[in-house]
Amino acid sequence: MTAHTMFDKIWDAHVIDEEEGEILLYVDRALIHEGSSHAFAALKRRNQSVARPQQVFAFTDHYVPTTGREKGIQGIAVDEIRNMVIAQHENTKLHGIRLFGFDDPAQGILHIVPPEQGITQPGMLICGADSHTATHGAFGSIAFGIGASDMTHVMATQATWQRKPKTLRIVVNGELGFGVAPKDIILAVIAKIGAAGGVGHAIEYAGNTFERMSMEGRMTVCNMSIEAGARCGMIAPDDITYAYMDGRPWAPQKGAEWDAAMALWRTLPSDPGARFDREVTLDAAQIEPMVTWGVNPEMASPVGAAVPDPKTAPDERRRSDWAMALDYMGLKAGTPLQDIAIDRVFIGSCTNSRIEDIRAAAEVAKHGRAKVPAWVVPGSKTVKRQAEAEGLDKILTAAGFEWRDPGCSLCTAINGDQLQPGERCASTSNRNFRNRQGPGGRTHLVSPAMAAAAALKGRFTDVREIIK
């Protein structure tokens, strides 16, 4: 019998038809946000209804303010932003789509809420109107981001035309060092394979480091697959996955439903001997807390390192890329990363705003007081309530951190939360692109613990020296 990868098994189960190597795939779930206004406009132009509205889920996250929410939608100061939130409300109502909206008790980011609600399940094919849809692959699903035209197509037909990507297995074995987080693994992976290292590939993360990892950690890793250029990232479902799913609102109900689902889910992991087009291996014990110093996520180094000298870059192209990056970032080659002073800290985003991330930040915050403005933006109201029940908000605010309401906030900087020109931010988000967090803003990607540590010192610091 042929050994199959998990990717192949899920892909094959969703093939409706084929046209000269283009595959028509069935879509279990479509995830949209306020920015999907372009897709709704396209539906309207065609006078097209949504084919399966019960399989489309909408989230108010990108444009929602993270303070002053008690004033309601009408309290959003900027007209264009308020109108995006209102338009989403109207469009989803018109088409009968479930909206986790502004006032919903489960409101939050489109990559945080579906797992919390059991909407994300193993074996599914999930399309999201956002490149970080890869997050959902942590449950053993094929999940990828699509543009507005493709989302229009999915909403109109519940299917999508795709070409099959190649497979890339990233194997990490061993125990993570003290103070080293899932975020550091994925930053180390991207530093190794490059920001285009996964282009055209579906990644499966395998090895005992992931087998021991919580669902929250797995989601952080899969989330940044797109930063390696990959179409999607996935991790085999196991008992940790099933325990997480148990009892969530959209999950199968215990009894016959659950048993039928489990029977299928257990067949999903890649068979022993399954062949991948490429394989990359890392040793978990070698991974250290990481800090990015440039303008794309491959420009990352362990916290003990210094800003690299472009003269030492491996080739001519990177020499000029690094020089341009240091110029934008206002950094000098040879400066120890720990000597870089920061102006702001952002703990949040679909990469790092889950309960474990808030716990990690709070654990560090106990050891001092923030020297710079430091925001903590939970990924959902569910995360926020749980953190408050655990008293984490008290710990954080006592240490001078600001505890805000859920949304994408300063990661994507379209709700009004943004850096000022030249401001330097230690951020737990996923992209350090130029101007991403606001025109002229300078972003350094780190884990939640490293971000909190940077807040206490006002510069980057090795979190292992704080929590010991």
Next chain:
Amino acid sequence: MQPFTTLTAIAVPMHEANIDTNQLCPTRFNKVPRGPRFREILFYDARNRPDGTPTEFVLNAAPYDQSGIIVADRNFGCGSSRETAVYALYEFGIRCVIAPSFGDIFSANCAKNGLLTVVLPEAECADIRRQLQDRPGATLHVDLAAQTVTDLEGRAHRFDIHEVRKRCLLQGLDEIDRTKQYSAKIEGFERGYYQSRPWLAARG
């Protein structure tokens, strides 16, 4: 969708790798309805100073303000899935981008909007950029049916493109109309699919 057949246009060389969709269309413009305003939004933060005055950016002055083709380096269009990056290119007049590799979502979005992405080897892209650098404002010729890009020295660079994408671009086919012909197949698929996944059938 506007068909893409052949194109002869001014080509602008961009030497930097990893030009991301945030540069093509800064996120804050994502809320702008599709239309001509996107002409000004393309590379907004590179083309404008914080006070709104124009910079020296290559697209701001002749001849490159009339560009129809970009010749770029590796991983062009990486990052976000936002299609506004494509709207911005399109409204500026760009109909073709040539690079050694592209962000996957970006090139899919381009094809859906009548914009051709051409993958050529790194050395060939570098060579074409060098030619363009020496003769600013020169045009390249792209022939989709023949799958060639003709450079300034008259050399035809052949590129690969998927048959279906090629046909859709050549004819300006609407994908939703095409998929509508599969309606019965989709419904047939659903019947089998939900029989084996009753827990999904129950909840939708």
